[in-house]
Amino acid sequence: MDHSPATEPAPVLNFIEQIIEEHNLSGKYGGRVHTRFPPEPNGYLHIGHAKSICLNYGLAEKYHGKFNLRFDDTNPVTEDTEYVDAIREDVQWLGARWDDREFYASNYFDQLYAAAVQLIKNGKAYVDDSTAEQIAEMKGTPTKAGIDSPYRNRSIAENLSLFEQMKNGDFEEGTCTLRARIDMASPNMHLRDPIIYRIKKAHHHRTGDQWCIYPMYDFAHGISDSIEGITHSICTLEFEVHRPLYDWILAELGNYQPQQIEFARLNLNYTVMSKRYLKRLVTEGYVKGWDDPRMPTVCGLRRRGYTAEAIREFARRVGVAKRENVIDLSLLEFCVREHLNKTAPRVMAVLDPLLLTISNYPENHTEWLAAENNPESPESGTRQLPFSQTLYIERDDFMENPPKKYFRLYPGGMVRLKNAYIIRCDEVLKDASGKVIELRCSYIPESKSGEDTSGISVKGTIHWVSVAHALSAELRAYDRLFKDEDPMAKDNFLDSLNPDSLTVSKIWVEPSLSNTQAGDRFQFIRKGYYCTDQDSQPGQLVFNQTVGLKDSWAKETNKR
């Protein structure tokens, strides 16, 4: 038998880490790791971007490398500083740090232009006067080779002069483009003389009206990576077929060459994950904005009460691979619960009140009871809770004809009021329609929480608030935005919208919440995790439901 000391469990590396470690071993990048997150500022970041940020930043951190934030702003007609600001805030909030390395593809417009000129001089690029339709026509199809443009063999001098005229604004938009001269018969469509510069007489949010030609993604991206000394240029799977072009451009230019690596983007069931569709939800008013708590955007999740820690943990748990995947929403929820369970202070809130009067408790008397702030972290201390004769309890914590295993209140039954006394339900009062409107109970004076000498043990503990002391508040409860696991499988994803994704109600919360600030997170005991919304004000409190607690009783009742 081998009794050698237990070996460390082999660290589990994802395939990108394996590539990096191979590079570190071979010395390909001199042991350097430098990643980047390259958003286009034309929309808000979503949880899929968060995965990418965590991946890129996490790799830089793990290998003691660097991480750049680079805005891929090569299309001035769709981009805006509003998005730049929002993206910067989200990346920062997620915990990624880019120090002074905040870059813009537009910073490189001069270098990009020079690179294009060099390509022309090398006979590797030409100005094409064909229309967009003609170019598409000559491009062929995935199964049919393309044909050469009639402008493909212009002289270098002519191309140089034409390209300069393009830059000078001598031509109208759409009249010509600069194309890389590669291979119109390539099985890879992206190598069939891709357009690398086009004319756009648009105002750019950073360079203003300085340029009227703008580089295309394929041309700008690799060169930007190269300029910044990126080692591992990580992107999603659909760019796999772009990699030969990425490599071709840098090789033709003789420039430093990062390694592009593609991984499978994150998909979540019951949600859509494309900027285009998220934008429609916002602009067409199906949600209240990019930060609507039902949105899978980073700002939406933040407003919903998700923590950056939870999102990072989620990104870690979903893993990195090349296989298409759909992650269960339950994993995301698990990650927030896990973090909030450890960190969120417990408070009592009654969401659907039922009046309860304690007949044998002195009228107009207030007793202050100590309540633990968080049993998961004793150092979080205790607070004082007002108790009195008249309380609200949760309506579904009472049943007139309880099923087996129901251990809340019922006529003649006993429960403990959390942090207070054990009570017995003596009488049920109803209105004319038969609806229960009040419970008359008696309490056991010796059963006070923490000093119970009654000897009575009860199965159930329920939460409550004192009517005279409770604060009313608005609750915004959320359900999934879409009814179907894959809304995109519908002809129109809007048909899948869940009409009940938002429920607003009036609730009662304990008075310690009077000064809560936007972003504060709580566990409403026995209910779920909630956070104070930015719309909240003293006297007009507003809470968002982040996620419910696991509810095994609900499962039990559903089985019936």
Added chain:
RNA sequence: UGACCGAUGGUGUAACGGUAGCACUGCAGAUUUUGGUUCUGCCUGUCCAGGUUCGAAUCCUGGUCGGUCAACCA
């Protein structure tokens, strides 16, 4: 009728020629002044067919299925 990529429980992800493991979900139980947490146990998997090998999730061949590619978007 092309090229490229991929395929391991319900969902993800490991195992790198040597006992298919982990997490989420689900189920059962213990503990509990939250039907929460925590703890324990259980269910469920290598796309198919050949081949190489003492031995294949892993290597080879051929299928099947899924994804991507024909924007002057990124």
